[in-house]
Amino acid sequence: MTDDKYKIQKIDDYRWRIPREGKMHVEGIVYADEHMLKEIQKDESLQQVINVACLPGIIRHSLAMPDIHWGYGFPIGGVAAFDVDEGVVSPGGVGYDINCGVRLLRTGLHRIEIINKLESLVNTLFANIPSGVGSHRRDLKLSQQEEKNVLRDGARWAVSQGYGTKEDLEYIEEKGCIRGADPELVSDRALERGRTQLGTLGSGNHFVEVGYVSEIYDEEIARVLGLERDGITIVVHTGSRGLGYQVCDDFLKVMINASRKYNIELSDRQLCCAPVNSQEGKEYLAAMACAANYAFANRQVITHWVRESFGGALHISPKESQISLVYDVGHNIAKFEEHIVGGEKRRLCVHRKGATRAFPPHHPNIPDVYKSVGQPVLIPGDMGRCSYVLVGTEKAYTDTFGSTCHGAGRVMSRGQATRSTKGRNIAEELKAKGILVRADSRATLVEEVSEAYKDVTEVVGVVEHAGISKKIVQLKPMCVIKG
């Protein structure tokens, strides 16, 4: 039986242990229910959890969230924290789309106010936000100097150029700027790819979605987040585009050499890494911070175009639409954070790859307004179902380095999804469900069909039951633009 393959032990209904064995420094912990655990074992992602547990300096556990699936080296849905002196940093532990993340906007609009204008709204959004592989903006071509300012300052750069307000910055993880970014460590090729892609969506599961608050699970916290039943919301899911991809690619080559240089034994070349404190490690983190800042700026520029689109399509002023940020949080990043390990406060390098930071109430790094409720956690589902807003918990802080899941997680490969949807018109099917979709490519639509994903409700159920997040509201889609 596959259950024996990794000698998995049940901890409780929502947690499973992969015991230490062979070269593992720590055990693996998987967050899932029994049914999900079976699904998870259909790919090699648990072997990847084990591989990560073998890396030097890993602290406490190699963690897997319920949306885990196979990724480059590290699993997507994996969390791993490393000692800053004895541990490593790995580009594979962050992923190609550095600081891919989610931003949630709320509006002062009620569902009834836009229901008859969705066609115009979705067309305007699609016209204003370039979507698809290789998409670029003709109205925002950065000089190399200006692009370096973007990489250094992140969302703050965008606001300084008139894309949004200073208040927006308060509601972004790290205020939209990771410290230590050094644009001189970003290759010319990466800079070239990034010059015309700021304010673009990209492809795959990236999207901008207009929806409404369909369920409220905690009225009080929802009020603090400014979310009311039937209130219109916008979810933006995108990352650092070609620039982030290129930074990752460039540093994978650096890290292959570094792994040899520092005698780090790798069970998989894709885990290539360097000591956190080595030259190579520091340089990767400084370049990664640039890509992370590009992603924050990207979501900020897109927010500007969301505001413009609402104004244009609905013929209303910014005062009337009242589009403001609830929060913006990444799910592909490595960060220095303080955590309690064995009763001692320690600075760790936490890798979250397809995992969302979920800091508890009163943590110093969350906005003042949310101090009493915890950090908002934004979990997008697939196109046809729904998304969730959760908050971080004390248990997440103590058990998962302040982390939770990031989305539904695939159950079908892109190829499988394409084959299994032959002859179907996905846009028509969604329209019949009351969801208008505009996509750059038909291929993307079939690859992103609902059935290709786990049910996000089940994924969120696991992290809620395990206590590493608290469910606050559900959002249902009305219209969506995709790559």
Next chain:
DNA sequence: ATGTAC
């Protein structure tokens, strides 16, 4: 995820 292999 990605000018889906320079």
